[in-house]
Amino acid sequence: MTDEGPLGRLLRTDPRDVGCDEAWALVHVYAELVAAGADPEEQFPGVTAHLAQCGPCAEDFQGLLVQLRDGVADQPSDRRST
Amino acid sequence: MDPESRVWVDGLTATGPDHDDAVARLHALLLRMARAEASRRSGWHGIRGPELDDLAHQAADDAAVSVLRKVEGFRGESRFTTWACAFAIHEVAGKFGRHVWRRDGVRLDEGSWEQVPERLGTGPESLAESRALLEALRRAVDSELTPHQRTVFVALVVDGVPLEVLAAELGSNRNALYKTMFDARRKLRLHLETHGYLEGGGRP
Numbered sequence: 326m327t328d329e330g331p332l333g334r335l336l337r338t339d340p341r342d343v344g345c346d347e348a349w350a351l352v353h354v355y356a357e358l359v360a361a362g363a364d365p366e367e368q369f370p371g372v373t374a375h376l377a378q379c380g381p382c383a384e385d386f387q388g389l390l391v392q393l394r395d396g397v398a399d400q401p402s403d404r405r406s407t
Numbered sequence: 408m409d410p411e412s413r414v415w416v417d418g419l420t421a422t423g424p425d426h427d428d429a430v431a432r433l434h435a436l437l438l439r440m441a442r443a444e445a446s447r448r449s450g451w452h453g454i455r456g457p458e459l460d461d462l463a464h465q466a467a468d469d470a471a472v473s474v475l476r477k478v479e480g481f482r483g484e485s486r487f488t489t490w491a492c493a494f495a496i497h498e499v500a501g502k503f504g505r506h507v508w509r510r511d512g513v514r515l516d517e518g519s520w521e522q523v524p525e526r527l528g529t530g531p532e533s534l535a536e537s538r539a540l541l542e543a544l545r546r547a548v549d550s551e552l553t554p555h556q557r558t559v560f561v562a563l564v565v566d567g568v569p570l571e572v573l574a575a576e577l578g579s580n581r582n583a584l585y586k587t588m589f590d591a592r593r594k595l596r597l598h599l600e601t602h603g604y605l606e607g608g609g610r611p
Contacts, residue, residue: 329605329606330524330529330537330540331524331527331528331529331537332523332524332527332529332537332540332541332544333540333596333599333605335527335564335592336544336592336593336595336596336599336605337592337596338589338592338593338596342589344582344585344586344589345581345582345585346582349493349497352493353484353485353486353489353490353492353493354484354485356485356489356493357485357486357489379585380570381500381569381570381571381581382581384500385493385496385497385500388444388447388448388496388499388500389489389492389493389496391443391447392440392443392444392492392496393489393492395443397439397440397443397492398436398440398486398488398489398491398492399488400439
């Protein structure tokens with residue numbers, strides 16, 4: 326029997342995984358829960374499962390968390406945007 | 408829905424000057440968000456400077472279109488700005504992928520199976536064991552996957568093509584390719600478990 330290792334982990338799938346579109350449709354709620362210090366896994370197990378498996382969505386999610394933490398939405402607009 | 412979000416939704420679903428004003432504010436917001444995300448990713452794939460800002464503008468433009476198309480479905484489960492931010496970030500990610508694809512193209516079938524374990528982080532002490540599994544995996548990719556699954560799996564795992572770049576190459580999207588990979592991974596795992604290369608119950 327071969328040890329699991331990274332190759333075995335690559336092939337693991339989680340049946341709760343909702344996929345990119347469904348996860349991303351809920352990520353705004355999920356991110357606010359995380360930013361508030363709550364644990365969203367119980368409410369959104371499929372999103373948690375997806376973010377654990379999908380590198381691109383996890384990266385985007387990190388970007389969203391950074392913006393919430395930095396309050397980007399509440400900053401004044403850049404003059405160059407007009 | 409919180410009062411600030413209500414103002415956004417009312418403005419964007421209004422008509423006349425109120426709508427125009429809300430759209431202008433939305434675009435300014437999305438551009439700020441797109442620039443922040445593009446800046447966070449600055450240097451990835453060598454994208455920086457004016458190229459990066461142009462990419463942020465394109466992302467903000469497309470995110471605004473998506474937000475306006477979907478705003479009537481926004482139910483206030485989060486702040487409006489958080490909901491809108493998700494569109495900006497998603498567009499930035501897609502623009503990075505398409506930019507790299509247009510600039511560099513995609514080189515398929517140039518990767519080496521032998522480099523896969525190390526790329527995935529297999530330590531030297533496990534490389535010998537991994538080789539047996541790798542050979543079994545390689546055979547399973549040929550025998551068990553559909554041609555499309557094989558193309559996607561090899562491109563992402565063996566050739567190391569980023570998913571967004573492959574989506575641009577294949578005229579597909581992230582969700583479709585992820586679904587293809589999900590099915591391929593499940594099929595390969597089951598095959599390798601059946602043949603004793605991996606233990607059953609491969610849940611994360």
